[in-house]
Amino acid sequence: MDVATLVAQAREGKPRAVARLISMVEDASPRLREVMAALAPLTGNAYVIGLTGSPGVGKSTSTTALVSAYRRLGRRVGVLAVDPSSPFSGGALLGDRVRMQDHATDPGVYIRSMASRGHLGGLAWSxxxxxxxxxxxxxxxxxxxxxxxxxSEVxxxxxxxxxxVLLAPGMGDGIQAAKAGILEIGDLYVVNKxxxxxxxxxxxxxxxMLSLGEARGPGDWRPPIVKTVASRGEGVDEVVEALEKHRAWMEAGGELRLRRRRRVADEVEAIAVTALRxxxxxxxxxxxxxxxxxxxxSGSLDPYAAADELIAGLGA
Amino acid sequence: MDVATLVAQAREGKPRAVARLISMVEDASPRLREVMAALAPLTGNAYVIGLTGSPGVGKSTSTTALVSAYRRLGRRVGVLAVDPSSPFSGGALLGDRVRMQDHATDPGVYIRSMASRGHLGGLAWSxxxxxxxxxxxxxxxxxxxxxxxxxSEVxxxxxxxxxxVLLAPGMGDGIQAAKAGILEIGDLYVVNKxxxxxxxxxxxxxxxMLSLGEARGPGDWRPPIVKTVASRGEGVDEVVEALEKHRAWMEAGGELRLRRRRRVADEVEAIAVTALRxxxxxxxxxxxxxxxxxxxxSGSLDPYAAADELIAGLGA
Structure with missing residues (x-):
């Protein structure tokens, strides 16, 4: 199938087309460039939520509950489960099937596991x-x-x-939190279970510990802490509410645009460096x-001058 | 002192000028480029001998003995003692003073310890x-x-x-040799002590073990094994003889030019990649x-096209 048809079908929300396109990303397909060019005018709508936490805090359950909450609001939801350590990938993993049970028949939800299967820049790129x-x-x-x-969480x-950032009671999570540096990355903290x-x-x-962190001014965002029992859906609406507040705050102050610009700049830089190499x-x-x-x-050129000529010869 | 004067003094063999220039290399001086341009026409004469081996095999003693042997032949000798693990550097180390005792008053010898003190590309570059x-x-x-x-030895x-490649009896050196992959890098093996x-x-x-290695044709170099007692100077003339044979073999077959070309190509490539980054x-x-x-x-450009424009904008 050609790229234009795939993209058109993905735009209609056909899961198989979406799956094919993400596989092309994972496999670093030679047609990726064409895919990205075709996608460019269609992007910019999605609100991206990162969800991270130590093993055992209930990430999958919380994700499923969040999907349900957003579906109740009528939103179309995508999930990317990223596992930097897994050599496998794709929708065929058992974990996906289990997790998809709640949303398997819902055309408004797309769930996908991803792993960095030989991609040059790894997950940071894909x-x-x-x-x-x-x-x-x-x-x-x-x-x-x-x-x-x-x-990976950073x-x-x-x-x-x-x-x-998701935590659970006990297991010295507080201390772990400080160690892992997660106190700097959370816009919202959830104590699950x-x-x-x-x-x-x-x-x-x-x-x-959050109050010990860097001083915040009157207009700054103060990361709230929400308690949930994700397995029973308790507190999940409050999480969505806090996320929407954060989003509104980011949009009002220009922070959203700054974050996205930094993100894209990183991505473009990574592609450029790889291309040059x-x-x-x-x-x-x-x-x-x-x-x-x-x-x-022969001594007619020094290595720095030779490097300059090499760079000039790249036709860059 | 300006670079031209420094280079002129180094060319006359003045140790302080040589020391200053090597310090500029270690410190990644902004004037390094100028230094390398000034040095370029003066290079191409030195025969570079790599000497490596596990701790305790007698590297420093062997180096000192080799210096003496080459001095007897009237050659001017430089020594770079490279320690990838040391955060220190320079001629002020105790090791240098001890080792220099034999050659301290000899103007035909220059000995220098080097470490990778914050150099971007590390010792591979400096x-x-x-x-x-x-x-x-x-x-x-x-x-x-x-x-x-x-x-580091590779x-x-x-x-x-x-x-x-230097070895010493006992300590399961044979097995260690195979493990460390040194069987592939030696042009000459010395069993010291x-x-x-x-x-x-x-x-x-x-x-x-060497005979088990890759098959060699009639014209190929077969690394000889020489026994020495470096502390008494025994066998050291045989090492020099074997080295001179290897050099002659490399010159006759074009191998010397190939090795040096590969070396310089690596160096130029490393400088170019660093410059582009x-x-x-x-x-x-x-x-x-x-x-x-x-x-x-805004969707008017995809990240690959943006990376292309970024590269074009480098003026490369």
């Missing part, structure tokens, strides 16, 4: 492109769910309009670098 | 430039001595005309990337 597919496919809200391990936070012992303590400790790599087999090396060896 | 300083300063032979840990081997028990066994095992980095503060990001956000 995720924004997959977001663009869901955006063009008419999603009003896209939830990017990722395990909070290592750097990376994903930089791709979202609003970032939700709030029916368990220690939920109040976790929320209080978290509030204390590839062009230099192409020269290795050829005569140009060899001839420059010969001139350096 | 070492070739320091070699160029010593080459221009009139060294006929430069010995690059490095600890054989991790990847990196250093790629910078040398001939690579000497040959007066100790097990020297013959080590040499035999090594010979066996820096140029893109410079754009971050500016209006260009911001304006491209805005066009992507």
């Amino acid at each position: 995720t924004p492109q997959a977001l663009r597919v869901l955006d063009a496919a008419g999603c009003d809200v896209v939830i990017v769910e990722t395990v909070g391990v290592g750097q 990376e994903i936070a930089s791709m979202a309009d609003s970032t939700v 709030a029916d368990r012992d220690g939920a109040a303590t976790t929320a209080r400790e978290l509030g204390h 590839a062009r230099i790599g192409d020269l290795r087999g050829g005569r140009r670098l060899e001839s420059l090396a010969d001139q350096v060896l | 070492t070739p430039q320091a070699l160029r300083v010593l080459d221009a300063a009139g060294c006929d032979v430069v010995i690059v001595e490095t600890v054989g840990v991790g990847q 990196e250093i081997a790629s910078m040398a005309d001939s690579t000497v 040959a007066d100790r028990d097990g020297a013959a066994t080590t040499a035999r095992e090594l010979g066996h 820096a140029r893109i980095g410079d754009l971050r503060g500016g209006r260009r990337l911001e304006s491209l990001a805005d066009q992507v956000l």
Whole structure:
């Protein structure tokens, strides 16, 4: 199927076309460039929510509950479950099937697991492109769910309009939070499993630690803390409410545009650097670098001047 | 002092000028470019010997003995002791003073320790430039001595005309050798401390392992194994003889030119990639990337097309 037809079908919300396009992103298809050019005029509508937290805090359950809440508001919702450690990907994972049960028959929901399967720039590169597919496919809200391990939560936070950090009572989560640096990335904190012992303590400790953070001015955003029992849907409407407030605050102050601009600038820069490296790599087999090396060896050129000529020769 | 004067003094072999220039390399001085341009026509004479081995095999003693042997032949000798793990550098290290005792008053010898002190490309970048300083300063032979840990010995081997791998009897060196991949990098193997028990066994095992390596044709170089007691100077003339044979073989078959060309090509490529990254980095503060990001956000441009425009805008 040609790219124009795929994009047209994705725009109508046909799940198979959306799936095909995201697979092309994951596989770094040679037609990706054509896909992105076709998608460009269709994007800019989706509100991107990042959702992260340690294993066991209830990310999948919370995502499912959030999807339900947004569906009740009539929004079309996309979910990208990003697993930086998984070598697998795609909609065939058991996890997806289980999670999709609530929304499997709902044409207003698209759920997809993603892994960095050999993509040059990894998920940091493929995720924004997959977001663009869901955006063009008419999603009003896209939830990017990722395990909070290592750097991945920071990376994903930089791709979202609003970032939700999920915690659960006990397990020294407060201290873990400080360690993981999640205190700097959350626009909204959710203490899930709030029916368990220690939920109040976790929320209080978290509030204390957030207040110790950088000083905030009168117009600054103060990340709220919401308690939920996602498995019963309790508190989830409050989460949506807080997210909508954050979105309104970002739109009013210009923060939303700044975040998105920074995000796109990162993406464009990453593509440019990769393209330049590839062009230099192409020269290795050829005569140009060899001839420059010969001139350096003969002393007629220094290595810096040779590098300049190499760059000029890229036709960049 | 201006670069031209420094280079002129280094060419006369003045140690302080040589030291200043190598410090400029280590510190990634902004005048490095000017230095390299001034040095270019003066280089191409030095024969670069890489010397590597595990801690305790007698690298410093062997280097000192090799310097003495080359001095007896009337050659001017430079030594770069490269320590990838050390945050320090320069001629003030105790190790240098100890090692210089034999050659401290000899104007035909220049010894210098180097570390990668904040240099962007690390030692892989600074070492070739320091070699160029010593080459221009009139060294006929430069010995690059490095600890054989991790990847560093492979990196250093790629910078040398001939690579000497040093071993000592016992300590399961044979097995260690195979593990470290040094069987692929040596043009010459030296079993030092040959007066100790097990020297013959080590040499035999090594010979066996080398013969198991890739098949060699009639005209190929077969790395010889030389036994030394470097502390008494025994066998060191044989090492020099073997090195001179290797050099003659490389010159006759064109291998020397190929190795040097590959080395310089690597260096030029590394400088070019760094320069391109820096140029893109410079754009971050500016209006260009911001304006491209805005066009992507508005949907009038896709990120690949934006990256193309970014590259075109580099003036590369």
